[in-house]
Protein backbone atom coordinates (compact mmCIF):
# COMPACT_ATOMS: atom_id res chain seq x y z
CA UNK A 1 0.00 0.00 0.00
CA UNK A 2 1.31 3.48 -0.87
CA UNK A 3 1.57 6.27 1.68
CA UNK A 4 -1.35 8.16 0.08
CA UNK A 5 -4.08 8.92 2.64
CA UNK A 6 -7.15 11.01 1.93
CA UNK A 7 -10.49 11.57 3.59
CA UNK A 8 -14.06 12.70 3.11
CA UNK A 9 -15.15 14.80 6.07
CA UNK A 10 -18.86 15.64 5.97
CA UNK A 11 -20.79 17.43 8.70
CA UNK A 12 -24.02 15.62 9.59
CA UNK A 13 -26.19 18.72 9.32
CA UNK A 14 -28.36 17.46 6.47
CA UNK A 15 -28.63 14.71 3.89
CA UNK A 16 -25.77 14.26 1.45
CA UNK A 17 -26.42 15.63 -2.02
CA UNK A 18 -24.76 15.36 -5.41
CA UNK A 19 -22.06 17.83 -4.40
CA UNK A 20 -21.03 15.60 -1.50
CA UNK A 21 -21.13 12.52 -3.72
CA UNK A 22 -18.74 14.24 -6.12
CA UNK A 23 -16.27 15.07 -3.36
CA UNK A 24 -16.50 11.65 -1.74
CA UNK A 25 -16.08 9.81 -5.06
CA UNK A 26 -13.11 11.95 -6.10
CA UNK A 27 -11.37 11.17 -2.81
CA UNK A 28 -12.29 7.50 -2.87
CA UNK A 29 -11.18 7.06 -6.49
CA UNK A 30 -7.94 8.96 -5.86
CA UNK A 31 -7.10 6.63 -2.96
CA UNK A 32 -7.87 3.60 -5.11
CA UNK A 33 -5.75 4.88 -7.99
CA UNK A 34 -2.84 5.62 -5.68
CA UNK A 35 -3.19 2.30 -3.88
CA UNK A 36 -3.67 4.33 -0.71
CA UNK A 37 -6.19 4.73 2.09
CA UNK A 38 -9.59 6.41 2.20
CA UNK A 39 -10.95 7.66 5.52
CA UNK A 40 -14.35 8.95 6.50
CA UNK A 41 -14.45 11.55 9.25
CA UNK A 42 -17.53 13.06 10.86
CA UNK A 43 -17.13 16.76 11.50
CA UNK A 44 -19.85 17.17 14.09
CA UNK A 45 -18.46 19.70 16.58
CA UNK A 46 -21.48 21.95 16.11
CA UNK A 47 -23.75 20.00 18.43
CA UNK A 48 -26.82 22.11 17.70
CA UNK A 49 -26.75 21.60 13.93
CA UNK A 50 -25.56 18.00 13.73
CA UNK A 51 -28.15 15.23 14.11
CA UNK A 52 -27.74 11.48 14.65
CA UNK A 53 -30.22 10.79 11.85
CA UNK A 54 -28.01 12.63 9.36
CA UNK A 55 -24.98 10.74 10.62
CA UNK A 56 -26.72 7.40 10.05
CA UNK A 57 -27.76 8.61 6.60
CA UNK A 58 -24.15 9.43 5.70
CA UNK A 59 -23.08 5.84 6.32
CA UNK A 60 -26.06 4.49 4.44
CA UNK A 61 -25.73 6.80 1.44
CA UNK A 62 -21.98 6.34 1.03
CA UNK A 63 -22.25 2.57 1.30
CA UNK A 64 -25.02 2.66 -1.31
CA UNK A 65 -22.73 4.68 -3.59
CA UNK A 66 -20.21 1.86 -3.32
CA UNK A 67 -17.65 3.50 -1.06
CA UNK A 68 -15.66 1.60 1.53
CA UNK A 69 -13.79 3.27 4.35
CA UNK A 70 -11.66 2.31 7.29
CA UNK A 71 -13.14 1.84 10.74
CA UNK A 72 -13.37 3.13 13.37
CA UNK A 73 -14.60 6.37 11.87
CA UNK A 74 -13.31 9.42 13.73
CA UNK A 75 -16.18 11.42 15.14
CA UNK A 76 -14.94 14.87 16.14
CA UNK A 77 -17.46 15.34 18.95
CA UNK A 78 -15.67 12.50 20.80
CA UNK A 79 -12.42 14.47 20.76
CA UNK A 80 -13.10 17.97 22.07
CA UNK A 81 -10.26 17.40 24.54
CA UNK A 82 -7.77 17.14 21.65
CA UNK A 83 -8.93 20.42 20.16
CA UNK A 84 -8.83 22.10 23.58
CA UNK A 85 -5.22 20.96 23.93
CA UNK A 86 -4.38 22.44 20.55
CA UNK A 87 -5.85 25.73 21.76
CA UNK A 88 -3.75 25.47 24.92
CA UNK A 89 -0.66 25.20 22.73
CA UNK A 90 -1.67 28.34 20.86
CA UNK A 91 -2.23 30.10 24.20
CA UNK A 92 1.26 28.95 25.21
CA UNK A 93 2.61 30.72 22.13
CA UNK A 94 0.65 33.83 23.08
CA UNK A 95 -0.99 34.07 19.65
CA UNK A 96 -4.63 34.03 20.78
CA UNK A 97 -6.78 36.43 22.77
CA UNK A 98 -10.26 36.47 24.23
CA UNK A 99 -12.93 38.38 22.34
CA UNK A 100 -16.08 39.20 24.32
CA UNK A 101 -17.82 41.11 21.54
CA UNK A 102 -21.19 40.02 20.21
CA UNK A 103 -21.87 39.87 16.47
CA UNK A 104 -24.04 42.96 16.86
CA UNK A 105 -21.27 44.92 18.60
CA UNK A 106 -18.84 43.98 15.85
CA UNK A 107 -21.33 44.94 13.14
CA UNK A 108 -21.93 48.31 14.85
CA UNK A 109 -18.21 48.92 15.15
CA UNK A 110 -17.70 48.18 11.46
CA UNK A 111 -20.64 50.41 10.53
CA UNK A 112 -18.88 53.26 12.34
CA UNK A 113 -15.46 52.46 10.83
CA UNK A 114 -15.91 50.49 7.60
CA UNK A 115 -12.15 50.10 7.09
CA UNK A 116 -12.27 47.61 10.01
CA UNK A 117 -14.43 45.22 8.09
CA UNK A 118 -13.32 44.44 4.53
CA UNK A 119 -14.84 41.19 3.31
CA UNK A 120 -13.02 38.03 4.34
CA UNK A 121 -13.79 34.34 3.77
CA UNK A 122 -15.94 34.14 6.92
CA UNK A 123 -17.39 37.64 7.00
CA UNK A 124 -15.59 40.83 7.90
CA UNK A 125 -11.80 40.77 8.26
CA UNK A 126 -12.20 41.91 11.82
CA UNK A 127 -9.23 42.54 14.08
CA UNK A 128 -10.19 42.81 17.73
CA UNK A 129 -8.39 44.55 20.55
CA UNK A 130 -7.22 42.32 23.40
CA UNK A 131 -8.41 43.64 26.78
CA UNK A 132 -6.09 44.42 29.66
CA UNK A 133 -5.71 41.65 32.26
CA UNK A 134 -7.90 43.55 34.75
CA UNK A 135 -10.68 44.23 32.26
CA UNK A 136 -10.53 40.63 31.17
CA UNK A 137 -10.82 39.31 34.74
CA UNK A 138 -13.80 41.58 35.38
CA UNK A 139 -15.54 40.29 32.26
CA UNK A 140 -14.81 36.66 33.12
CA UNK A 141 -16.01 37.17 36.72
CA UNK A 142 -19.24 38.66 35.40
CA UNK A 143 -19.81 35.44 33.44
CA UNK A 144 -19.50 37.09 29.99
CA UNK A 145 -19.04 34.63 27.13
CA UNK A 146 -15.99 34.92 24.91
CA UNK A 147 -14.46 33.46 21.79
CA UNK A 148 -10.73 33.05 21.16
CA UNK A 149 -9.31 34.92 18.20
CA UNK A 150 -5.99 34.21 16.57
CA UNK A 151 -3.90 37.37 16.47
CA UNK A 152 -2.29 37.61 13.05
CA UNK A 153 0.14 40.24 14.33
CA UNK A 154 1.31 37.98 17.14
CA UNK A 155 1.43 34.94 14.85
CA UNK A 156 3.68 36.93 12.54
CA UNK A 157 5.94 37.78 15.48
CA UNK A 158 5.97 34.19 16.70
CA UNK A 159 6.99 32.81 13.31
CA UNK A 160 9.36 35.61 12.36
CA UNK A 161 10.71 35.28 8.82
CA UNK A 162 8.87 31.97 8.34
CA UNK A 163 5.51 33.75 8.30
CA UNK A 164 5.94 35.29 4.87
CA UNK A 165 7.26 32.06 3.34
CA UNK A 166 4.33 29.87 4.40
CA UNK A 167 2.98 28.05 1.38
CA UNK A 168 1.06 24.96 0.33
CA UNK A 169 0.73 22.88 -2.81
CA UNK A 170 -2.53 22.99 -4.74
CA UNK A 171 -2.75 20.13 -7.22
CA UNK A 172 -6.10 21.10 -8.71
CA UNK A 173 -7.33 24.66 -8.33
CA UNK A 174 -8.99 27.17 -6.05
CA UNK A 175 -12.08 29.15 -7.06
CA UNK A 176 -9.98 31.73 -8.87
CA UNK A 177 -7.80 29.24 -10.69
CA UNK A 178 -5.06 29.21 -8.06
CA UNK A 179 -2.78 26.23 -8.63
CA UNK A 180 0.76 25.03 -7.89
CA UNK A 181 2.70 26.51 -5.00
CA UNK A 182 0.43 28.95 -3.21
CA UNK A 183 1.80 31.60 -0.91
CA UNK A 184 -0.35 31.50 2.24
CA UNK A 185 -2.03 34.79 3.11
CA UNK A 186 -3.97 34.06 6.32
CA UNK A 187 -4.40 37.81 6.87
CA UNK A 188 -7.45 37.60 4.55
CA UNK A 189 -9.29 36.45 7.69
CA UNK A 190 -8.38 39.42 9.89
CA UNK A 191 -8.06 37.88 13.37
CA UNK A 192 -10.22 34.77 12.91
CA UNK A 193 -12.23 33.13 15.67
CA UNK A 194 -10.57 29.80 16.29
CA UNK A 195 -12.51 28.80 19.38
CA UNK A 196 -16.16 29.75 19.26
CA UNK A 197 -18.21 30.93 22.19
CA UNK A 198 -20.69 28.10 21.82
CA UNK A 199 -18.49 25.03 21.38
CA UNK A 200 -14.99 26.10 22.38
CA UNK A 201 -13.21 25.15 19.18
CA UNK A 202 -13.62 25.67 15.44
CA UNK A 203 -13.71 23.78 12.18
CA UNK A 204 -10.23 25.15 11.48
CA UNK A 205 -8.53 23.71 14.56
CA UNK A 206 -10.41 20.41 14.38
CA UNK A 207 -9.75 19.84 10.66
CA UNK A 208 -6.07 20.76 10.81
CA UNK A 209 -5.52 18.71 13.95
CA UNK A 210 -7.31 15.65 12.61
CA UNK A 211 -5.69 15.75 9.18
CA UNK A 212 -2.31 15.58 10.93
CA UNK A 213 -3.39 12.98 13.48
CA UNK A 214 -4.84 10.74 10.80
CA UNK A 215 -1.77 11.08 8.59
CA UNK A 216 -3.75 12.62 5.73
CA UNK A 217 -1.35 13.28 2.85
CA UNK A 218 -3.92 14.67 0.38
CA UNK A 219 -6.89 16.85 1.28
CA UNK A 220 -9.53 16.61 -1.44
CA UNK A 221 -12.46 18.99 -0.92
CA UNK A 222 -14.55 21.68 -2.56
CA UNK A 223 -13.04 24.94 -3.75
CA UNK A 224 -15.29 26.80 -1.28
CA UNK A 225 -12.72 25.72 1.32
CA UNK A 226 -9.71 26.94 -0.64
CA UNK A 227 -9.56 30.27 1.27
CA UNK A 228 -9.61 28.37 4.59
CA UNK A 229 -6.41 26.62 3.53
CA UNK A 230 -4.51 29.89 4.00
CA UNK A 231 -5.48 29.83 7.66
CA UNK A 232 -4.93 26.08 7.96
CA UNK A 233 -1.37 26.52 6.75
CA UNK A 234 -0.73 29.08 9.48
CA UNK A 235 -2.26 26.83 12.15
CA UNK A 236 -0.04 23.97 10.95
CA UNK A 237 3.02 26.16 11.40
CA UNK A 238 1.96 27.33 14.86
CA UNK A 239 1.05 23.83 16.03
CA UNK A 240 4.08 22.15 14.40
CA UNK A 241 1.89 19.95 12.23
CA UNK A 242 2.68 18.66 8.73
CA UNK A 243 1.06 20.22 5.67
CA UNK A 244 -0.78 17.86 3.31
CA UNK A 245 -1.08 18.42 -0.42
CA UNK A 246 -4.42 20.04 -1.39
CA UNK A 247 -6.74 19.25 -4.25
CA UNK A 248 -9.71 21.60 -4.29
CA UNK A 249 -12.36 20.67 -6.78
CA UNK A 250 -15.00 22.77 -8.40
CA UNK A 251 -18.49 22.68 -6.95
CA UNK A 252 -21.25 20.74 -8.62
CA UNK A 253 -24.01 23.06 -9.74
CA UNK A 254 -27.50 22.75 -11.14
CA UNK A 255 -28.34 23.67 -14.73
CA UNK A 256 -28.61 27.34 -13.77
CA UNK A 257 -25.10 27.30 -12.33
CA UNK A 258 -26.26 27.45 -8.71
CA UNK A 259 -24.36 25.21 -6.31
CA UNK A 260 -26.31 22.59 -4.42
CA UNK A 261 -27.04 23.17 -0.77
CA UNK A 262 -28.31 20.84 1.90
CA UNK A 263 -31.74 22.39 1.59
CA UNK A 264 -32.09 21.24 -2.03
CA UNK A 265 -34.09 18.12 -1.29
CA UNK A 266 -34.36 16.95 -4.89
CA UNK A 267 -30.66 16.23 -5.25
CA UNK A 268 -30.10 14.43 -1.99
CA UNK A 269 -28.72 10.97 -2.59
CA UNK A 270 -31.71 9.45 -0.84
CA UNK A 271 -34.20 11.29 -3.02
CA UNK A 272 -32.31 10.22 -6.14
CA UNK A 273 -32.16 6.65 -4.87
CA UNK A 274 -35.88 6.66 -4.09
CA UNK A 275 -36.61 7.93 -7.58
CA UNK A 276 -34.88 4.85 -8.96
CA UNK A 277 -31.39 6.14 -9.77
CA UNK A 278 -28.51 3.72 -9.31
CA UNK A 279 -24.97 4.46 -8.10
CA UNK A 280 -23.89 4.10 -11.74
CA UNK A 281 -26.41 6.82 -12.69
CA UNK A 282 -24.93 9.09 -10.03
CA UNK A 283 -21.42 8.46 -11.31
CA UNK A 284 -22.65 9.20 -14.85
CA UNK A 285 -24.28 12.45 -13.74
CA UNK A 286 -21.08 13.48 -12.02
CA UNK A 287 -18.78 12.19 -14.72
CA UNK A 288 -19.54 15.25 -16.78
CA UNK A 289 -18.60 17.35 -13.78
CA UNK A 290 -15.37 15.57 -13.02
CA UNK A 291 -13.06 17.79 -15.06
CA UNK A 292 -10.81 20.03 -12.98
Ligand code: GLU
Nearest residue numbers: 009010011043207221225
Ligand atom coordinates in the same frame (compact mmCIF):
# COMPACT_ATOMS: atom_id res chain seq x y z
N1 GLU B 1 -16.91 19.35 7.14
C1 GLU B 1 -16.70 20.19 6.00
C2 GLU B 1 -17.96 20.26 5.18
O1 GLU B 1 -18.84 19.43 5.33
C3 GLU B 1 -15.58 19.68 5.10
C4 GLU B 1 -14.26 20.04 5.68
C5 GLU B 1 -13.02 19.60 4.93
O2 GLU B 1 -13.10 18.76 4.01
O3 GLU B 1 -11.97 20.09 5.33
O4 GLU B 1 -18.07 21.16 4.37
